[in-house]
Amino acid sequence: xFRAAVRLSVSGVRSLTRSRPQYAAPLAARCYSHxxxxxxxxxxxxxVSYFSKPDIDAWELRKGMNTLIGYDLVPEPKILEAALRxxxxxxxxxxxxxxxxxxxxxxxxxxxxxxxLIQELRPTLNELGISTPExxxxxxx
Amino acid sequence: MLSVGHMGTLLAxxxxxxLLSTGSARMMASHGHEVSQQTDMSLPMxxxxxxxxxxxxxxxxxxxxxxxxxxxxxTGPWTQLTKEEKIALYRLMFDKTYAEMKKPTNEWKTVIGxxxxxxxxxxxxxLWQTHYVYPPAPRTFDPEWQAQQVKRxxxxxxxxxxxxSSKWDYxxxxxx
Numbered sequence: 001x002f003r004a005a006v007r008l009s010v011s012g013v014r015s016l017t018r019s020r021p022q023y024a025a026p027l028a029a030r031c032y033s034h035x036x037x038x039x040x041x042x043x044x045x046x047x048v049s050y051f052s053k054p055d056i057d058a059w060e061l062r063k064g065m066n067t068l069i070g071y072d073l074v075p076e077p078k079i080l081e082a083a084l085r086x087x088x089x090x091x092x093x094x095x096x097x098x099x100x101x102x103x104x105x106x107x108x109x110x111x112x113x114x115x116x117l118i119q120e121l122r123p124t125l126n127e128l129g130i131s132t133p134e135x136x137x138x139x140x141x
Numbered sequence: 142m143l144s145v146g147h148m149g150t151l152l153a154x155x156x157x158x159x160l161l162s163t164g165s166a167r168m169m170a171s172h173g174h175e176v177s178q179q180t181d182m183s184l185p186m187x188x189x190x191x192x193x194x195x196x197x198x199x200x201x202x203x204x205x206x207x208x209x210x211x212x213x214x215x216t217g218p219w220t221q222l223t224k225e226e227k228i229a230l231y232r233l234m235f236d237k238t239y240a241e242m243k244k245p246t247n248e249w250k251t252v253i254g255x256x257x258x259x260x261x262x263x264x265x266x267x268l269w270q271t272h273y274v275y276p277p278a279p280r281t282f283d284p285e286w287q288a289q290q291v292k293r294x295x296x297x298x299x300x301x302x303x304x305x306s307s308k309w310d311y312x313x314x315x316x317x
Contacts, residue, residue: 062195069194091216093227094234095195101239102194129219133238136228141244 044076051082054089061086065099074106074113077120084121088128096130097138104133189237200236208233 038046050064065083068075075083080103087096100118107113118125118132125132133139180186185197204212208229214222215230222230231238280286299305310317 066193094231098194138238141240
């Protein structure tokens with residue numbers, strides 16, 4: 001399935017049920033003056049290890065999430081799992097639910113992304129006891 | 142430039158103006174109470190933003206006894222929290238949900254309505270003007286004058302190739 005976080009700004013993004021979306025062309029077209037470009041796997045690993053810090057503090061969680069949501073992508077389930085576990089270490093259920101709302105909003109018109117994320121996160125959600133906004137009924141105004 | 146002596150006279154003048162209690166002076170004296178609250182941007186803030194999900198501080202910082210008890214329960218397993226408790230914990234942390242933030246405001250209806258209203262009002266003003274303000278039309282607008290004007294233009298062959306007179310059939314004496 002797709003291992004990389006989906007770049008949403010590429011117009012005409014195809015259905016995500018296909019195998020690994022080919023986004024090589026736009027990435028290769030970037031002209032860095034020097035230095036290697038980070039792969040999707042390196043990006044994911046970096047963020048997972050950021051949220052996995054055992055003694056992460058509340059500021060770092062907020063900073064990390066706000067920065068991540070600022071990027072033009074929907075984070076991979078493994079990054080979100082690490083962020084939710086960080087909320088658990090910080091005893092902050094509200095922020096955990098807020099993170100789920102935020103990634104649903106990030107997916108924008110691509111309505112198939114959020115159910116996929118929830119499906120992948122289901123074991124973690126059950127283990128930690130995090131209810132989704134839909135289960136709590138706060139997904140409708 | 143503002144020495145102590147000067148400050149004293151300035152303050153005295155301001156106090157005197159306030160005491161004199163004329164209309165404008167009264168407004169000056171009471172003005173301080175009517176200024177809207179300004180947020181201190183140098184302190185941690187709360188916000189509801191779609192693009193920045195986690196604000197500096199929680200929505201509710203003053204916790205009642207029940208809220209404090211709930212916060213203590215939050216340190217334990219979340220599987221033991223009821224749905225209502227989870228919603229309460231969310232609302233302690235945040236004011237609006239994403240759904241509430243994204244709710245349409247229907248402000249555009251007010252804007253369009255306002256625009257059309259003022260266009261209509263302007264139309265009424267123009268109508269009134271044409272009746273009460275405008276002078277009588279010049280005689281060059283009379284139908285008789287206009288007819289004579291057209292005849293003169295045709296007689297002097299205005300626009301004979303592709304313009305005005307080219308549309309007139311001179312043999313038959315009528316428009317083509």
